[in-house]
Amino acid sequence: GxxxxxxxxxxxxxxxxxxxxxxxxxxxxxxxxxxxxxxxxxxxxxxxxxxxxxxxxxxxxxxxxxxxxxxxxxxxxxxxxxxxxxxxxxxxxxxxxxxxxxxxxxxxxxxxxxxxxxxxxxxxxxxxxxxxxxxxxxxxxxxxxxxxxxxxxxxxxxxxxxxxxxxxxxxxxxxxxxxxxxxxxxxxxxxxxxxxxxxxxxxxxxxxxxxxxxxxxxxxxxxxxxxxxxxxxxxxxxxxxxxxxxxxxxxCRPEPGPCQERVVLLLLIAAAFQFPVSLATSWKGNDPCAGWLGVYCDNSTGEIIGINLSHLALNGTISPVFGALRSLQALLLGGNNLAGVVLQSLLRLPSLRVLDVSDNAAPEDMPHFRSSVLILARASREPKAHGYRPKVAGKPLVISI
The missing domain is CATH 3.80.10.10 (Ribonuclease Inhibitor)
Structure with a gap:
């Protein structure tokens, strides 16, 4: 056989x-x-x-x-x-x-x-x-x-x-x-x-x-x-x-439990960016003022006054949650791959002075901001302004735009 x-x-x-x-x-x-x-x-x-x-x-x-x-x-x-x-x-x-x-x-x-x-x-x-x-x-x-x-x-x-x-x-x-x-x-x-x-x-x-x-x-x-x-x-x-x-x-914490409110807001913003590795490696812990990438705080109040996430190859959209950061003076998102519109929620930011969404996939039509707000929104690369200095407890904090 x-x-x-x-x-x-x-x-x-x-x-x-x-x-x-x-x-x-x-x-x-x-x-x-x-x-x-x-x-x-x-x-x-x-x-x-x-x-x-x-x-x-x-x-x-x-x-x-x-x-x-x-x-x-x-x-x-x-x-x-x-x-x-x-x-x-x-x-x-x-x-x-x-x-x-x-x-x-x-x-x-x-x-x-x-x-x-x-x-x-x-x-x-x-x-x-x-x-x-x-x-x-x-x-x-x-x-x-x-x-x-x-x-x-x-x-x-x-x-x-x-x-x-x-x-x-x-x-x-x-x-x-x-x-x-x-x-x-x-x-x-x-x-x-x-x-x-x-x-x-x-x-x-x-x-x-x-x-x-x-x-x-x-x-x-x-x-x-x-x-x-x-x-x-x-x-x-x-x-x-x-x-x-x-x-x-x-x-945000080494034990179970809720995150601080500011952390929750910033994570919602990161979610709209599809939680990029570049932010995840830095945005850790329960205090966003403790060296988080691109996050600038008022030293006396702990409020977030500036966010600079320019040129980080971010994808996704601009979150409406930015409108909940009531003390925000500068929001710099230029040089990324963000799509969608610049949201009406940003109009409610009473202290906003600079908004940079240039060199993204977002359309050029913008909400009507106050005349005191500097807007950079063109899709093509343009020379960025430099040296905007929101005052923080009497000391200037340079946020390059």
Missing amino acids: RVVSISAQGVDLNVTLPSDIHHLSKLRFLDLRRNRITGPLPQALFPELKTLLVDRNSFTGVPPNILALMPMLTKLTLNDNVELKEWELPAARSPHSQLQVFEARNASVAGTLSLFLRSGSAHPNLVRLLLANNRLAGQVMFSSTMLRYLDLSHNMLTGTIEFITGLPNVQELRLHDNAFTGVLPDFSKLWRLRVLTLSQNQFTGIVPVSLINHGGLTSVSLTENLFQGPLPEFPRSVQTDVAHAAYWGSF
């Missing part, structure tokens, strides 16, 4: 796989884990193979079309092959992939996920995708109703994690130690989620209520990010690193 199954796990094989191994054409199961097999995986493999397990060996290469060589494959694990030369995930060639489990942790995988996943349509049966400890880069954009376990930790992935809202049945999400940015998405529809690791990224914004009150979580890791606002308070049933995160993040 034909050989259909080989199990040689942990038998100390110290060989190179022969190039004619593909003659085992009826093989369906091959387990070679925990050996010392060297050399590349053969270019010709097994057309009927369903399971290939080669973890913890010393393979040096992976065929670029490995999945095309085994169209019936449902499970492939390559974990901990540290001798592998850098390789990229194979581009999807067929919409009829049978693959359900793909694990290649610590296996020298480079490149991006885009060609492999193709927005999720390439491997519609994928339940388990574990690619931790590799050199993957770029953004992640795919959806899957089947995926249960996703581990992309310890890579160089960027962009937001909005994609997770397209994984409604995911149970474990491990995304720590990457370069993800942006605010966290809505978790309310991820009702199967149990484990979430987001530490060691550059997430900003406020930890959403939909995560704090999720109900099904057992473990959450948030530390070493740039989260702002109040420290989240999870149910006692959830294992968290919030105590550690309190000292690594940009929360």
Whole structure:
């Protein structure tokens, strides 16, 4: 009869796989884990193979079309092959992939996920995708109703994690130690989620209520990010690193509780700018007058009298909350990428003397300000005025515009 199954796990094989191994054409199961097999995986493999397990060996290469060589494959694990030369995930060639489990942790995988996943349509049966400890880069954009376990930790992935809202049945999400940015998405529809690791990224914004009150979580890791606002308070049933995160993040307080009113207002302003990293790294703690980037205060009253956020590559819109800063004398937002209108709420600022929204995407039509307010609003670059000096407790504070 034909050989259909080989199990040689942990038998100390110290060989190179022969190039004619593909003659085992009826093989369906091959387990070679925990050996010392060297050399590349053969270019010709097994057309009927369903399971290939080669973890913890010393393979040096992976065929670029490995999945095309085994169209019936449902499970492939390559974990901990540290001798592998850098390789990229194979581009999807067929919409009829049978693959359900793909694990290649610590296996020298480079490149991006885009060609492999193709927005999720390439491997519609994928339940388990574990690619931790590799050199993957770029953004992640795919959806899957089947995926249960996703581990992309310890890579160089960027962009937001909005994609997770397209994984409604995911149970474990491990995304720590990457370069993800942006605010966290809505978790309310991820009702199967149990484990979430987001530490060691550059997430900003406020930890959403939909995560704090999720109900099904057992473990959450948030530390070493740039989260702002109040420290989240999870149910006692959830294992968290919030105590550690309190000292690594940009929360307003190291313990749960509300933020100071001025902090709340400035965070609403930051939200309209999409919570940029440039502000999150500086806007931390519960006193905006304690060196927050671009925030100038009256030393005697503690009121915010100047905001200079010029040329910070800010996106988003100008928040109406600026109108709540009643002592504001100068608002400088020039040289960014802000869109929308200059809001009527700014007209209510009784002390405003300078408004710079020049060199943005905002339209030139402006509300009718008092004649005493200096307006810089043209979209093109123009020489900026210099040396506006709102008086602060008898001492001039220079805000360059």
